[in-house]
Amino acid sequence: MFARTCAAEWSRLWTVKATWWFLAAAAAVMVGIATLAGLEAAANPDPTPGGSAWRAAAVTGLPGQFALLALSLTAVTSDYATGGIIPTLQWTPRRAILFLARTTVAVVAATVLGVLLASAATLASFLAAHPLLTFDGGADVLRNVGFVFAVGSAFAVGLGFLLRNTAGTLVTVFLLMLVLPLMLPNFGYAWTTAIAHALPGSGAAFLLIGQVPGMTQTSSVVTMLAWAVGTLVLGGLRLARDDANR
Template sequence: MSSQTLEETRAELDAPRSGFGHALRAEWIKLWTVRSTWWTMSALIVLGAGLTTLICWGNASWLASSDADESPGSFITWGMMIAQVCAVIVGTLAVTSEYGTGMVRTSFAAVPHRGAVFAAKAIVVCGVLFVVGTATAVLGYLGGNYFLDREGIGLALEGDVARAMYGSGLYLAALGLLSMAVGFLVRHTAAAISIVLATVFVIGNMVMLIPGELGDFITKVMPGNAASSLVAPVSFNPEALGAWTGFGVLMGEVAALCALAWWLLRTRDA
């Protein structure tokens, strides 16, 4: 063995191994160095805060009248119902974009423990969506409450209203994690986004057609419905699960899907 080969081998042995901190930093860089993240986050803020402000502006006078059959608290986070589409896209693209380009093989070569890659992606995606989601809900509250205040029905940022602000961030983080898990399962951007959006928006409403108590139960525990009370001071659906009960149900569903995605990630080829 030549002296050059010995030196190269020694250098490889002495090189620092990639730890979980390196994986976190890599996932952070990968998330923010693609234009789709910036566009999607911008859309999340515009839709979440902008639509809440617009809806409150358009309904403030009606909500203040005696004809109103809804609470102002049902509208103060209204835009977050649409902004959740952006959370689905962010969570999905964090996974499927790498499978689409083949870069996932590089990620697994740099961090052979695939579970660490999964965990690092989950922490980064959930952390970003929680912060952006909470900030967006607060912006929507400030804009929407301005018009509610003008009609004398403004809401103080306390109690259930304050809970709805960070609850919106928690819900978007959970939805991003759910989308990540589906992304690892199907490895295709369009398919993963379609599956999650269909589950949240379409199937979640269609199950209402199932008669009896079974239909009521399934409707309450669907991912898009379970945490509906968490993201609004007053839910549009009085039969919905309680705020933290519903969030617990949602997190149980997300955890089960993540466990399946984690197992498949470690057992099948990249």
């Protein structure tokens, strides 16, 4: 039943227009920014050769992730918005199976797309700035990009199951992944900085661009995993215990 449900979820994901719009937005952001950055580097009158083109994958992954996070969460919340969750559960009455299948498909799709787009951004930057850049350091960057997209999409999916509202989930993801991590440290208090470091967006920023003072690789990984696991557990419990149409 799990394999059948995964196949149905995969077909459902790719037969709605929103998926393709989110994919196009992510591609435009990541590949577009990488190309512009490469052209700017090539036009520099005093260029510095030897940099890694994989830097483009990490930098563009930070804004590009939001399109794929939106793709992941709408894979969950759209069923509640249209009322489709009722026939979905009639077709797959075992809610744990539906939860696992929908989570797996959304996370795998977002992660694979994120890694592919990061690679495309790297290639675009390399070609635009040729011959200034190299392909050194790709394994570490792709590992971090893959982790951020996988755990971030799991967080978005869990939040979607928990809130069951597209607008509310989008706003919450945007706040926790971008706005609060950037805003809170600017207040200058130790406790606001500590709160910012406990948010998933700070972990993602450190893993991708490394410009989050006070955070480490370990703390970033643990923070993101904690948020993803926490929202998935709460979202799964709500799906299992609450009426689907509430």
